[in-house]
Amino acid sequence: MERTEIGELGEFGLIDHLTKNFEIHNASTIVSIGDDAAVIDHFGKQTVITTDLLVEGIHFDLMYTPLKHLGYKAVMVNLSDVYAMNAMPTQLTMSIAISNRFGLEALDEFYEGVYIACEKHGVDLVGGDTSSSNKGFIISVTAIGEVLPDKIVKRSTAQKGDLICVSGDLGGAFLGLTLMEREKKIYLENPQVQPDLENESYVVGRLLKPEARKDIIDFFEKNDILPTAMMDVSDGISSDVLHLCKQSNLGCVIYEEKIPVSDESRKAAYKFGLDPTVCALNGGEDYELIFTLKQADHDKITLNEEISVIGYMTDPEEGCKLYTKGNNRFDITAQGWNAFQK
């Protein structure tokens, strides 16, 4: 691979180079890259802001994460938080610090992923910077979105009896991670062995190229649905549903058999000797949405195959329970359901 030293361009040349393909799509972007700050006008809507700091070796492993996917994912995990407020993302700032082991071509790959993610979701890159680090790759993203004041959906507003729903399927990203960590270990022990990823593209994709669920928020808008509470599934639903319960001061019942797990994830789990339900409950990084819905709205979602009803909210005294396929009842814990209690 070609290598151009970043220092050759200078700080401002570098920013120009990296952002030259980014165009402004939103009327709300008043001032973009090139001033002390960006200026945004959401014209009567409210502004949603979320931020993430991602550190190499802690949040991602470049041994099996292509830089283009990393740029894409760094954007997606932040957009997911904006959608989780029932808001539409509009702007993004992206700052990175990199050690001198990366050349300009590596940065270009990273920004290509950022660009694709921004284009797909109609988001404008309005700021950020690029600096050095002594070690590793550090990414800081802030995503900004807009929402009508009466459409914001928080975590704390679920009601007793509301249905608990999730989008897509769960556990795939964790199984992708398990697979990549296994292949990494094999490779480190014997670099001649080629990775065995056959038939595993689904779980690998779930890990390396998550999709923030804009489609679900669009579906809510089109079908006049307002969830009573919502958050994104980043730590595994057992942890996330506990947040919804705690912040709404309620309990819940979740049915194991209702938890959506893809066939590919199920197969991968069996291959690794793991329980698919445990992976779905505790896995994390799925970037799906978990939300609660008034029972009266149930008919509005039945035709959407991307939404599963997995349980309902209860009085806080009833605690947070998982009903298993075998009709056992377990307390849901922050580390998720302990499969070894069976």
Place this chain on the structure above:
Amino acid sequence: MERTEIGELGEFGLIDHLTKNFEIHNASTIVSIGDDAAVIDHFGKQTVITTDLLVEGIHFDLMYTPLKHLGYKAVMVNLSDVYAMNAMPTQLTMSIAISNRFGLEALDEFYEGVYIACEKHGVDLVGGDTSSSNKGFIISVTAIGEVLPDKIVKRSTAQKGDLICVSGDLGGAFLGLTLMEREKKIYLENPQVQPDLENESYVVGRLLKPEARKDIIDFFEKNDILPTAMMDVSDGISSDVLHLCKQSNLGCVIYEEKIPVSDESRKAAYKFGLDPTVCALNGGEDYELIFTLKQADHDKITLNEEISVIGYMTDPEEGCKLYTKGNNRFDITAQGWNAFQK
């Protein structure tokens, strides 16, 4: 010093602990810490956003930067960018990643500095997170502010003939840095030698505890002043005035004798054998404001001793010139005026 392991608190316990003293001051803060994202409503004003990523060993040296000052400064450098748009800061997100060499007491010190800075400027901490790093201290700050649409001041809107003004005095932070780097070197060579900082508190303070110039923005508001262009002085005015000129498509004349340098900075410069003007032009990190003003507004600023007129904008063909005390003329370059041409 006592040391509590951060892991003892857990992620959410840690966030609760670090943010427990922060109160909400702004009506514009609709949703704060604890949801997927913060929600802000600037009620007809526009929203200003700026972000900075600060990496230990690149942007700061913990050998001579107390953590409380670091927290304070990390906030200030971002507020400075908000003021540079003629806007008022309202919210802040703060994310940090730290290696396990830091205990909870160190984090508390850092957040105390963040708290003091936020309180002083009436800014609400609305988000962020705390995670691990393999090495060093990484800080990511996003500052959010508000401004009436017709009050935004950009870099690109200066006019020919406008006066060039700066707030405060320049070069102090660079001299503080020079002093601390000298003391660090002496200490590393001989740890028994105590640092010699006598009479140097001004330049040390300029480095370690910069003040974002809210007072200047308040003065503009009170005296009905709208600069034609503005930015903050973070890279040294020679570099910054070139940005104003380039973005406004103009040239400029700067008078060496008009550049404000404090007596303390002048003394420190002579002590190190440096030219005070070179320090002021190229030093950086002063976090003052540089702005242009219609000549008709000159009378409005004469009574403010914190504002100096240092030159004026010219046609672009005339280039960017420094007129020295000795009546020589030099081109201003991005590295600032080259003292060795004399």
